[in-house]
Structure formats: structure tokens, C-alpha cells
Amino acid sequence: MSLKQTDGAIYELIEKEKEYQNNTLRLIASENYTSNAVMEATGSILTNKYAEGYPNKRYYAGNKYVDEIELLAIERAKKLFKVGHANVQSHSGSSANIAAFFAFLEPGDKFMGLDLPHGGHLTHGSHVNFSGKWFNAVHYSVDKETEALDYDDIRKKAIEEKPKLIICGYTAYPLIIDFKEFRSICDETGAVLMTDISHFAGLVAGEAYPSPVQYADIITTTTHKTLRGPRSAMIMCPEENAKTIDKSVFPGTQGGPLEHCIAAKAVCFHEAMQPDFKEYAKQVVMNAKVFADELATKGLRIVTGKTETHLILVDLTQKGVTGKDAQMALEEAGIITNKNTIPFDTKSPFITSGLRFGTAALTTRGMKEDEMKWIADNVVKIIENPNDNEMKVKIRNEVKEICDRFPVYK
Numbered sequence: 060m061s062l063k064q065t066d067g068a069i070y071e072l073i074e075k076e077k078e079y080q081n082n083t084l085r086l087i088a089s090e091n092y093t094s095n096a097v098m099e100a101t102g103s104i105l106t107n108k109y110a111e112g113y114p115n116k117r118y119y120a121g122n123k124y125v126d127e128i129e130l131l132a133i134e135r136a137k138k139l140f141k142v143g144h145a146n147v148q149s150h151s152g153s154s155a156n157i158a159a160f161f162a163f164l165e166p167g168d169k170f171m172g173l174d175l176p177h178g179g180h181l182t183h184g185s186h187v188n189f190s191g192k193w194f195n196a197v198h199y200s201v202d203k204e205t206e207a208l209d210y211d212d213i214r215k216k217a218i219e220e221k222p223k224l225i226i227c228g229y230t231a232y233p234l235i236i237d238f239k240e241f242r243s244i245c246d247e248t249g250a251v252l253m254t255d256i257s258h259f260a261g262l263v264a265g266e267a268y269p270s271p272v273q274y275a276d277i278i279t280t281t282t283h284k285t286l287r288g289p290r291s292a293m294i295m296c297p298e299e300n301a302k303t304i305d306k307s308v309f310p311g312t313q314g315g316p317l318e319h320c321i322a323a324k325a326v327c328f329h330e331a332m333q334p335d336f337k338e339y340a341k342q343v344v345m346n347a348k349v350f351a352d353e354l355a356t357k358g359l360r361i362v363t364g365k366t367e368t369h370l371i372l373v374d375l376t377q378k379g380v381t382g383k384d385a386q387m388a389l390e391e392a393g394i395i396t397n398k399n400t401i402p403f404d405t406k407s408p409f410i411t412s413g414l415r416f417g418t419a420a421l422t423t424r425g426m427k428e429d430e431m432k433w434i435a436d437n438v439v440k441i442i443e444n445p446n447d448n449e450m451k452v453k454i455r456n457e458v459k460e461i462c463d464r465f466p467v468y469k
């Protein structure tokens with residue numbers, strides 16, 4: 060029986076969500092629209108499988124096709140990222156990071172990551188997260204003036220603190236990270252270099268962002284952000300760390316792998332190897348640049364002054380509106396963004412002084428510079444008049460028209 064016949068309530072809600080995804084402008088920097096092929100694999104009969112272990116070393120019989128699928132996913136991941144080893148079993152970015160930490164750290168060990176309000180992820184040492192509770196997390200921050208990473212300062216902190224592991228790769232940092240510099244800091248202090256490329260993995264795959272592969276001891280990533288695959292993750296590393304990583308994923312921190320997601324990841328890697336994915340990655344960055352420039356021209360302050368990625372962070376302080384209120388006003392006009400702390404934010408993470416935008420999803424719809432400019436102009440209008448309901452309704456209708464011109468799901 061179909062979902063519609065079995066469970067009308069969930070069916071209806073999914074249909075509504077589909078329409079909503081079609082009819083709104085989604086500027087959430089961590090979201091994308093994945094392909095029908097990826098969704099077909101995700102929704103496949105592979106969800107019925109138990110395959111604890113690794114290809115050809117399973118704890119269950121009956122995995123001959125599953126082994127082939129997982130081997131294909133691994134092979135494609137290695138080829139796509141030109142990396143020695145890939146473990147494609149991580150369920151999510153957070154679980155990949157759990158496995159990564161447990162591969163190289165003992166509980167209580169010290170590691171260093173970017174402070175959360177400065178763009179780090181929850182799993183990079185927040186006190187409410189396992190990473191800050193089970194390990195001794197110390198932090199570096201961005202420079203107060205430039206809002207960019209200050210590598211001299213990071214080196215100084217690393218020498219003082221002697222962390223066993225240093226993590227770079229963030230959720231709200233618009234500039235390119237100098238992986239070579241991090242490698243040199245880790246070499247000087249004897250730390251393991253972990254890079255979490257969750258946000259910009261698709262840009263790395265599409266060669267619109269430098270690869271950390273030759274520098275990092277361990278690379279974690281989600282597969283559903285700029286990489287445009289299923290909601291999942293993976294870990295990559297040089298061949299010499301393969302055993303440590305594999306053991307840490309299974310049996311260290313996970314049980315049975317989600318083979319339907321692994322098949323979907325294989326599909327995603329295949330798609331990302333096609334020439335048009337390079338075009339996509341380039342356009343994502345171009346769109347972000349145009350979007351940021353237009354916001355700046357219209358008077359918004361861009362954190363770090365620019366973007367070199369898919370992501371733009373703005374400071375609303377001078378506009379007298381909080382991130383929370385701006386996010387809500389934009390949502391009413393069909394423009395979906397998220398409030399975000401900015402470096403040295405004086406407001407709480409639930410209120411915030413900033414908004415974060417990303418261009419990965421809109422670029423998948425085929426939108427280009429002209430659309431970016433229009434959206435940026437209207438974002439500023441709403442931020443400057445968050446309570447003008449008449450204007451929001453007018454913009455909402457225009458948003459719908461743009462969405463109709465760039466359809467996603469039928």
C-alpha cells in the first residue's frame with residue numbers, strides 16, 4: 060500500500076512541505092535540494108538491511124549486493140576527493156565527529172576548536188554537547204577587527220594550550236580556511252589536524268574551494284549541504300589512519316550502517332563527479348558574492364566584509380533589528396534564512412545580532428546573479444521595515460513568481 064493509503068496524515072504533510080520547498084526562497088546555508096535519484100536510493104528497499112561490519116567482513120549473512128553498493132560508495136568518495144581512505148557509514152555530521160574524536164582522543168583529553176559564537180559547530184567543544192562535556196575543549200576565536208581567523212594567534216594559543224587535536228572547518232565562517240597554515244601549527248605543537256568540511260564539501264568536490272586532503276589527518280563531512288546528497292555524513296583520512304577510523308565508527312560509536320543512505324551517498328558522489336557539478340560549485344560561490352555585494356551596497360554590514368564561499372553572515376546591529384525578528388519577518392515574505400550569532404555578539408544564540416544566508420539551494424534551482432540581486436534588495440527592504448505587512452505580502456507574491464520560474468520538485 061502507498062503512503063497515501065496507509066497514512067494520509069503524514070502523506071498530506073509531506074505534500075505540503077514539498078509545495079513549501081517549491082514556493083519559498085531557501086537561503087539556509089546548510090540546506091540544498093537533492094536529486095530525485097538520491098531520494099530514490101534513500102527511499103529504497105535497502106532500508107531493510109542489517110550489515111554491521113564492513114564489506115566482505117560483515118557480522119550478518121546476506122550482504123552480497125550491499126557489499127557491492129558500499130564498496131562503490133567508498134571507491135567513488137576516494138576518487139571524488141582524491142583521498143586515501145573513506146568511511147561512508149557515519150549517520151550524520153555529529154556522529155562522524157563523535158567517531159573522529161574517539162579515534163584520536165581519550166575522555167578528558169584537550170582539543171581546540173573555534174568558539175561557537177564565532178562560527179564553530181556545536182560538536183566543536185560547546186559545553187552543552189558531548190564534545191565539551193567529555194573532553195577538555197579550549198577555543199580560538201576570530202580577530203576582533205577583521206573577523207577573520209588570525210593564524211598567529213591560533214599558533215600562540217596552540218603552543219600555550221598544547222591540545223592533542225585541533226579542529227578547523229565551520230558552520231558560519233564565510234572565508235577560505237588556510238589548511239596549510241593549520242598543518243604547520245599542528246606540526247609545531249604535535250596536534251592531530253581534524254578538518255570538518257561539512258558546509259563546503261560540495262565546493263571542494265567542485266573545485267571551488269581548496270581541498271584539505273593533503274594536510275588533514277582526518278576529514279569529516281556531512282553529505283547533504285553543498286555536496287547535495289542525502290542527509291548523512293562520512294569520514295576521510297590518509298590510508299595510514301584507515302583502521303583507527305573504521306574501528307571508531309564501528310564498533311566504536313555505531314551499530315548497523317544505513318545502507319539506503321550509503322547507496323544514496325554513492326549516487327551523490329557520482330553526480331558530483333560530473334562536469335556540470337563544477338559549474339554548479341562555481342555558480343554557488345558567484346551567487347554568494349553577488350548577493351553579499353548587493354546587501355552591502357544597500358547598507359548591510361557583511362561580517363568579514365565579504366564571502367569566498369556559499370555563505371554570507373550579516374550584522375544587523377546598526378539596523379536595530381535582532382536576528383530573530385529579521386528571520387521571522389523574512390519568513391513571512393517566503394524568504395527562509397536563519398538567525399545566527401556574529402563574532403563577539405552581545406545577544407544570546409536564541410536572539411542574535413546576525414543572519415546567515417547561503418546560496419547552495421537557490422543555485423540548484425538554476426537561479427543566477429539577477430535573482431540574487433532581486434532577493435538581496437528585498438531582504439534589505441524587509442530588514443528595514445520588518446513590520447510592514449503590506450510590503451511583505453507583495454514580496455511574498457513576487458517570491459512565488461520567481462519560484463514558479465525555477466521549479467524544483469514536480
Ligand SMILES: *Cc1c(COP(=O)(O)O)cnc(C)c1O
Nearest residue numbers: 151152153180229230255257258
Ligand atoms: C552541519 C554541521 C555538522 C553536523 O551535522 P549534522 O548532520 O547536523 O549532525 C557538523 N559540523 C559542521 C561544521 C557542520 O556545519
